[in-house]
Amino acid sequence: MRRLIPRPALSVVIFLVWTALNNASSRAHFILALILAVGLPVLTQRFWPERSEKIKLLPAIRLFGIVLWDILMASIDVAKLVLGPLDKIKPAFVEIPLDMQDPFVGTLLASIVSLTPGTVSIDIDRSRWVLQVHALNVDDTEALIHSIKTRYEQPLKEIFSC
Amino acid sequence: MLNTAIPIAFVMIGLAMMLSLYRMVIGPDMTDRLLALDTLYINTVALIVLIGIDMNNSAYFESALLIAIMGFVGTVALSKYMLRGNIIE
């Protein structure tokens, strides 16, 4: 089983993407999707870096919901700032110390931070494990760091258990 | 209702594209122009999806997806070039 399906999550994603791209139109596409979902991970297995794929599903779904809601709120916030007076906006560079040392999870956190309220990630300093962030409008830097750490980093650490 | 909503949306997206073009022309720095180009790509995706709804033809959607992919690859390649001076290391 392990030899046949080396990466279950990747297989599921390939199957879903292929079915969705063909609008789930006919049975032939389901069979083709199955062939691709089994064949592609086996053929490309040697290119993937080794890492455990054990993720906790329930916190992942909850984080997905939180991020989706925050994207909506963030867009409304940015819209308000853009239409309002410009000299009231207080931008700032903020450095967020990270608690984990996993490049993949760090990248995920950087992407989430880019899409959610008022912040865009600029760089991950791999030597110090610090995430550099630009905030569009910030009053309290400490509160921003705290909210990012509790709202996104804690769930991510829980999901990937690192 | 759709017959009134679609022309309004067309006007709004056209305005958005003009504003992005304005930033691309005046943008003081190279990265500003690249950002404007990226935004223009995403605006184009919105425009083509809207044309698809207007013409009642789902074939337009494939071109929107292609433009989205091309825009992403182009932005990444250009910013890599500006960052390092070459694209493939």
Next chain:
Amino acid sequence: MSIWLEYFISFLIIVGAGFTLLGSIGLARLPDFFMRVHGPTKTTTLGVGSMVIASAIYFSVTGDGVSLHEIIATVFLFITAPVSAHLLTKTALHITAGAGRADKQT
């Protein structure tokens, strides 16, 4: 197509176009590059996402069968937008920081 569904699709289209426009207004109006990045990454992405979902509902209702491939485009946009924003800000930081120095380190 029922009248309420048509209202809903029109609402999604207008909201999507509005957010797209707001993102471009931010791009044109804000004074500094790092502030300008915020407009397109968040607002424009949400605008295009909502318009694509309107298209998915429209073609699911009028065409034959569900139209799922629009969802792939939305997911693709939401994955790629932060990546390109990250690269652009990194480039901008590199250029502004390296402009004064002679020995640019890569």
